[in-house]
Amino acid sequence: MSDLTKQSPLGVYVEHLKKGELAYQVCKDDNKAFFYPRAIAPETGSENIEWRVSKGLGTVYTTTVVYYKGEQPLNVAMIDMDEGYRLMSRVEDIDPMQVKIGMRVKFRAHPGDDKTLPYPVFTALIPDPSPGGRRETSASPLPSRPGDTGGKAEGPGVRDGSSK
Amino acid sequence: MSGLKRGSIAVVGAAESDLGQVAQHTSPVDLMAQATMRALDDCGLTLKDVDGLFVAATQVRMGPMSLAEYLRIKPRVFDGTQIGGSSFMTHVAHAQMAIQLGLCEVAVIAYGSTQRSVSRAAASPREFNPYESPYRPILPISAYAMAAARHMHQYGTKREHLAEVAVAARKWALMNPKAWEKEPLTIEQALNARMVSYPFTVRDCCLVVDGGGAIVLTSAARAKSLKKKPVYVLGVGETLSHANISSLPDFTVSGASVSGPQAFQMAGVTPKDVKMLSLYDAFTITPILFLEDLGFCPKGEGGRFVADGGIAPGGKLAVNTSGGGLSYCHPGMYGLLVMIEAIRQVRGECGERQVKNCDVSLAHGNGGVLSSQCTVILGSENTL
The missing domain is CATH 3.40.47.10 (Thiolase/Chalcone synthase)
Incomplete structure (x- = not known):
C-alpha cells in the first residue's frame, strides 16, 4: 500500500538512481511493467505494485537531435527497455546523428547536479568482433516487448545471445 | 458520440482577430473580444444573444471568466476545456450538447494569443517533468x-x-x-x-505569430434566419x-x-x-x-x-x-x-x-x- 505522506514514487526512483540503479514498477494484478513511477498502477487502478531493478538493456525506439544555439547538438531518444516499458533518455558517447532506431543500448546513471536530480542515460552496445569484446553483446537478451519492430540493428545481438 | 444529432447545430458566424504582429501591450483577451464581435457581426447577432461561452488559451488561465468579464456578459453555459490546439473542436461538441439540451441557444467559441509579442516561452510555459525535462527536448518540436x-x-x-x-x-x-x-x-x-x-x-x-478567432454556433432552426448560409455540424x-x-x-x-x-x-x-x-x-x-x-x-x-x-x-x-x-x-x-x-x-x-x-x-x-x-x-x- 502506498503512503504518500511517507514516500513518493519519484522519491523511490531517485534513491535507486543514486545507487546506480534504474528502477521501474510492475503491477502485480496484471503483471505489466509501467513507467513513469506511480502510486496507482495504470488501467488496473491497483496499489499492488512491485518495484524492480532493471537489467538496464534496451532498444532505441525513436530518436532526434536537438540544436540549441551556441551549443553542441544533443540527442534525445525514446528507449524501449527489455522489461517492457519505455522512457525518454539520451544516448551518450556517440555522435547524436549516429544514434539509430533499433540500436541496442545500456543504462548508466547520470548523477545530475545541484539543480537536477539524477537521471538515466544510455550508451550504445556496439558488438565488438574481438573475443574479449563479446561478453557485453552476449549478455544482451531478446527484447521482451511483443510486436517490437525495432529493426535490423538488433540482429547480431540476438544471434549472439541465443548461441551462447 | 451517441446522443449528438447530425446537423442539429450550425456555425453561423466566423472571424479572425487581427493576426500576425499586434501592437505592444495588446492582451489575448483584447483579441478574443475583437474576434467575438467580428464573428457576431458576420451573422447579425449581438452580445445580448450570447448565452454560451467557450474559451481556452495558454495566457489566460480561466478563459471563460476573463472574456465574460471583458464583454460584461453572463453566459448560462461556459466551458474552459483546455486540451491544447484541439480545444475548440471539443468546444464544438460541448456546445452541441448544450444547444441540443436547450441549456443555451447561441454559443461563442473564442481564442486569442500574443505569443509573438511576448515570446513563446512567456506565452506557453511548460510544466517541469522529472522524466523528460532533464533531456532538454525542445517541446513540442522534438x-x-x-x-x-x-x-x-x-x-x-x-x-x-x-x-x-x-x-x-x-x-x-x-x-x-x-x-x-x-x-x-x-x-x-x-x-x-x-x-x-x-x-x-x-x-x-509552424509559425509563431499573434492572433485569435471566434465562431458562433446556434441551433439549426435559428441558423436559418441569420445573415450567412449556415454551415452544419455533421x-x-x-x-x-x-x-x-x-x-x-x-x-x-x-x-x-x-x-x-x-x-x-x-x-x-x-x-x-x-x-x-x-x-x-x-x-x-x-x-x-x-x-x-x-x-x-x-x-x-x-x-x-x-x-x-x-x-x-x-x-x-x-x-x-x-x-x-x-x-x-x-x-x-x-x-x-x-x-x-x-x-x-x-x-x-x-x-x-x-x-x-x-x-x-x-x-x-x-x-x-x-x-x-x-x-x-x-x-x-x-x-x-
Missing part, C-alpha cells in the same frame, strides 16, 4: 520530430515528403491575403533551412491518448484514428465525400499522420500521398487551403483557425483558393504532443 523519425524508419517516409507539406502550405498561403508568409518556398529551401530538431528544420515547424469525434510524448504507445498512429471514425459515423459520410481538409499542421509530419489516420490513404502511405504536390493547389486533395499553421497563421493554439478555413470553404468565401462544390469539409485539431485529437465534419444545407 516530440513531433521523434514521431517523424519513427515514421521514416517504419514506412520509408523521406525528409523530402515533409518538405512537400511545407511547400504545399506555402503555395496555398500565397493565395490567402491574410497569410503571414508572402514569399514562395522550394523543397530545397525547406530541406536546407536551419535544423531545429532532426529531421525538422525551421520550415517543418459529425464530431474526440479522444485523448496521453499527455507526455513518452506515454504514446505507437509514434506512427495518432488519436485521429479514433476521433475520425467517430465523426464520420455521426456524419454518415466517408472520406470520399470530403472535398477539403483542414488538418492541424503544427509540424509537417502531422498532415501526413492525419491523412492516414482519418482514412484518406493507407497507414504508412502519407509521405507518398503528399509527394509531387499531392496536397498543393491543383493536387489530389485540397488540404490546408489557408496556408495552414506553417504559412498562414499559428498563434499558439491554432485549432479555431483550422475550423474557420473549413467553414469558409463550405460557405464558398475563399476567393482564389476556393475549392469547387465544397459541400463537405473536415477540420481536424491536434493538441499537446499528438495528445488530444478532435475531428469536426461540416456540411452545407445540401448535405442535410
Whole structure:
C-alpha cells in the first residue's frame, strides 16, 4: 500500500538512481511493467505494485537531435527497455546523428547536479568482433516487448545471445 | 458520440482577430473580444444573444471568466476545456450538447494569443517533468520530430515528403491575403533551412505569430434566419491518448484514428465525400499522420500521398487551403483557425483558393504532443 505522506514514487526512483540503479514498477494484478513511477498502477487502478531493478538493456525506439544555439547538438531518444516499458533518455558517447532506431543500448546513471536530480542515460552496445569484446553483446537478451519492430540493428545481438 | 444529432447545430458566424504582429501591450483577451464581435457581426447577432461561452488559451488561465468579464456578459453555459490546439473542436461538441439540451441557444467559441509579442516561452510555459525535462527536448518540436523519425524508419517516409507539406502550405498561403508568409518556398529551401530538431528544420515547424478567432454556433432552426448560409455540424469525434510524448504507445498512429471514425459515423459520410481538409499542421509530419489516420490513404502511405504536390493547389486533395499553421497563421493554439478555413470553404468565401462544390469539409485539431485529437465534419444545407 502506498503512503504518500511517507514516500513518493519519484522519491523511490531517485534513491535507486543514486545507487546506480534504474528502477521501474510492475503491477502485480496484471503483471505489466509501467513507467513513469506511480502510486496507482495504470488501467488496473491497483496499489499492488512491485518495484524492480532493471537489467538496464534496451532498444532505441525513436530518436532526434536537438540544436540549441551556441551549443553542441544533443540527442534525445525514446528507449524501449527489455522489461517492457519505455522512457525518454539520451544516448551518450556517440555522435547524436549516429544514434539509430533499433540500436541496442545500456543504462548508466547520470548523477545530475545541484539543480537536477539524477537521471538515466544510455550508451550504445556496439558488438565488438574481438573475443574479449563479446561478453557485453552476449549478455544482451531478446527484447521482451511483443510486436517490437525495432529493426535490423538488433540482429547480431540476438544471434549472439541465443548461441551462447 | 451517441446522443449528438447530425446537423442539429450550425456555425453561423466566423472571424479572425487581427493576426500576425499586434501592437505592444495588446492582451489575448483584447483579441478574443475583437474576434467575438467580428464573428457576431458576420451573422447579425449581438452580445445580448450570447448565452454560451467557450474559451481556452495558454495566457489566460480561466478563459471563460476573463472574456465574460471583458464583454460584461453572463453566459448560462461556459466551458474552459483546455486540451491544447484541439480545444475548440471539443468546444464544438460541448456546445452541441448544450444547444441540443436547450441549456443555451447561441454559443461563442473564442481564442486569442500574443505569443509573438511576448515570446513563446512567456506565452506557453511548460510544466517541469522529472522524466523528460532533464533531456532538454525542445517541446513540442522534438516530440513531433521523434514521431517523424519513427515514421521514416517504419514506412520509408523521406525528409523530402515533409518538405512537400511545407511547400504545399506555402503555395496555398500565397493565395490567402491574410497569410503571414508572402514569399514562395522550394523543397530545397525547406530541406536546407536551419535544423531545429532532426529531421525538422525551421520550415517543418509552424509559425509563431499573434492572433485569435471566434465562431458562433446556434441551433439549426435559428441558423436559418441569420445573415450567412449556415454551415452544419455533421459529425464530431474526440479522444485523448496521453499527455507526455513518452506515454504514446505507437509514434506512427495518432488519436485521429479514433476521433475520425467517430465523426464520420455521426456524419454518415466517408472520406470520399470530403472535398477539403483542414488538418492541424503544427509540424509537417502531422498532415501526413492525419491523412492516414482519418482514412484518406493507407497507414504508412502519407509521405507518398503528399509527394509531387499531392496536397498543393491543383493536387489530389485540397488540404490546408489557408496556408495552414506553417504559412498562414499559428498563434499558439491554432485549432479555431483550422475550423474557420473549413467553414469558409463550405460557405464558398475563399476567393482564389476556393475549392469547387465544397459541400463537405473536415477540420481536424491536434493538441499537446499528438495528445488530444478532435475531428469536426461540416456540411452545407445540401448535405442535410
